[in-house]
Amino acid sequence: METTEKTPQKTTTTTSSGGLNLKATELRLGLPGSESPERDEDGGGGVKGGAIRGFCFSSDGIDGKWNLSEMGIGKDVGLFSPPTPREREQASVIKQKKPQISSAREQVVGWPPIRSFRKNSMATTQKNDDVDASQAKSSSNCLYVKVSMDGAPFLRKVDLKNFATYKDLSSALHSMFACFTISQCGTHGVSNRDELSESKLMDLLHGSEYVLTYEDKDGDWMLVGDVPWEMFTNSCKRLRIMKSSEAIGLAPRAMEKCKSLN
């Protein structure tokens, strides 16, 4: 039996063997209903395209209280309906939003199989929670945020209240993540630590190998250093030390800024 590695999650990459990856460059809702509604008793509407039978993994089919199929009704009329104007609009909004780096897992369309109504319902609740949470944060004594580094096996947490400037933060992060960059040396062909020249290490730590970014309250990924420190600590939700190769989209002057921070 072949051992299969867990496939890293890429947006909408399908795994049909040998097939066209028709969805490869799209991020869209798919056919209305392809996210399949769950059915609960009263979990209400706004189900996008609940009119189309799609993938019902987590919705009720046979075990509903009544089963139309037995009566033979409903198959011929309106089973497939074209996307409503709202659905088409939603689909294009998602298309436009695609290029951002999201802190959420890159979504495979329609997975996990959660009904849109539930998703929307939770999204509204979360927005309210975020407002409360951030208010709570600013009045407490600490401001812990997660810090991830591309390629590192685990994350760290820092208390932003421990720092007064970007430079402080930067040094602290360098110390925290130095162990990972040293092991990175190994992958760059340096055979053991003795051969590590100081200059090579400094290159890795202070060069343009990595870019420091953060996720703000709106869920956008921003370059660290643009706004005053206070404003940054108020809006930073988490930090990510990103490989420069991933930050190709950033403007050249942003890269300069990084270097000056380092």
Next chain:
Amino acid sequence: MAGAYPWLEEIRLKRMVVSDESLEIIAKSFKNFKVLVLSSCEGFTTEGLAAIAANCRNLRELDLRESEVEDLSGRWLSDFPDSYTSLESLNISCLGNEVNLLALERLVSRCPNLKTLRLNRAVPLDRLPNLLRGAPQLAELGTGAYTSEMRPDVFSNLAEAFAGCKQLKTLSGFWDALPSYLPAVYPICSQLTSLNLSYATVQSPDLIKLVSLCEKLQKLWVLDYIEDDGLEILAASCKDLRELRVFPSDPFGLEPNVALTEQGLVSVSEGCPKLQSVLYFCRQMSNAALNTIARNRPNMTRFRLCIIEPRSPDYLTLQPLDDGFGAIVEHCKDLRRLSLSGLLTDRVFEYIGTYGKKLEMLSVAFAGDSDLGLHHVLSGCDNLRKLEIRDCPFGDKALLANAAKLETMRSLWMSSCSVSFGACKVLGQKMPRLNVEVMDESGPPDSRPESSPVEKLYVYRTVAGPRLDMPGFVWTMDDDSALRIS
């Protein structure tokens, strides 16, 4: 229909487009109309509802569950005349806007047989007591938003109103639930048989306090905030539990946000002897756990597991979860419905084909290695009615070899698999009693080579022939071997 069956009393529609005109026709044509259930429907507005309210003197049930209604105004509810008193069941939980609350209160209090009332989110909590007092005979209630400024008088009013509902057995709603208001339902917890907290974003301790009082609970829908600890308490407190659904609070987050693992489900399978229906979203699973669950609960009839990350292996052994799900189908001999997830090879389908003799519905995603997987299922599951598959390497061979099987099933859905356009055509030609529908939004499938896979395939049996009302991205493969595009 109006002409042919003027005495029609009940219409139940699912996933259909219903217009306001249709509702008006229903309202005006059927003098004894009693039941309208529109489940996941769309295309109508509150104007259509107004027509129903104004004209259906004998209406008993109006249930709009999960429909998408264009909510123009809450005024429609006032169109029920004052003389109308026959309402028994009302489900408006899908409506976005506030209904006329006074009209609602009056309606509720003048209908002595009202047993089911499912409100929408826009009904504020402080209006709930009045509604409850107007219908103390209520058996099923869906609250509106379950939050309000924390005021002792609002709380005690609410608690008193709940206590007055001696017949209340089913509770749902709880949007935006504020933990401090949950104790208002404590007086009736011991009589509850069904509780839907799946929109209540409250944490485990509050959930535990509530659930541990519900000794008669048969059905619980809840968010994963309940965590393993909460499920352990559930297992200890609710010995009559038959159905459990645990939904994810943060399905798209990168890391787990709650301490909910396979252990929670194992606890419930151990503690609840009547557990037969499970829907469980989690982030890790093991073959050992599935094995334990299977052996604990051979009476399981519906088992749906969604491990959030596709192709997740057994987190302890890093092996596929074939054996675990194999144990489920082997021990749960009455299993009718199964949804799979995690890392799975063709072997799990071999188990399913061998043991899943009563299986009626199977959902598969990101699983299997080859056509053999599909073949095992189609050739082995004698009672299979509905099969839905996405993102699996299943292709033409298994499908065509088992074409006859498809006529014994209600439907087959395959998306993002490896079924070629050519095979779909062959299937359509060979099987005139099947509708073989190909959905492809990137253009007509015959604009690409015959060997290229179709996006989505839907096959179902029919005595009525191909449909003529399909939108442009759906094509029927029929026996003329020419595409008919509608």
